[in-house]
Amino acid sequence: MSTTSARSTTARGDAAREAILDAAFLRFAGYGLRRTSMEDIAREARVSRASIYFHFGSKDQVFRAIAERLHEQNLEAMHAAADADAPLEDRIRGALEARLVRFVEITHSSPHGDELLDEHHRVCGDIAAASHEASVRLLRRLVREGTASGELDPAAVGLSEAAAAAVLLDCAEAAKSGDAVTPRSFRRRLEQIVRTLVAGMRPAR
DSSP states (O other): OOHHHHHHHHHHHHHHHHHHHHHHHHHHHHHOSTTOOHHHHHHHHTSOHHHHHHHOSSHHHHHHHHHHHHHHHHHHHHHHHHTSSSOHHHHHHHHHHHHHHHHHHHHHHOTTHHHHHHHHHHHOHHHHHHHHHHHHHHHHHHHHHHHHTTSOOGGGGTOOHHHHHHHHHHHHHHHTOSTTOOHHHHHHHHHHHHHHHHHHTSOOO
């Protein structure tokens, strides 16, 4: 097989895999993970069940792949927000929103949001933990930049840069909890949280 043919085959395989994940996401959001079968995913994707099994060995593997893709997309958006030409507070808020708002949108829009969240913890705990650590590292970089520029002084409130980053993420995570949380209310809470925490770390004048 030529290099061109191999690349074409790989591209088709990647496209098929992405289409399966898109279809599976729709099924999981509409019916929940437990009530969705591999046959349901194949029907939604308009492919054979054998095609599903060619890419994924089980329904949990499909779910993990969706979660992994989502976390990767969120981290890319976090980096874009952190690198934006904007004030530090806006960059911190933007990074946290990029990290979390998609999860709020999913749980709010799906009637099976609680189940999907539970299954995410069960099936994708390692993926979520790695993404969490990467998010803290990025936030720590922003805190470090703020400290270097004189905009922040986390040590004044007894926090290291790492601890300050963890507090920012922990508080943002807490803001997305609760049955009444919507994407809009989450964004409003997040803005208030970041404003309060950043103000608390401002150097004394």
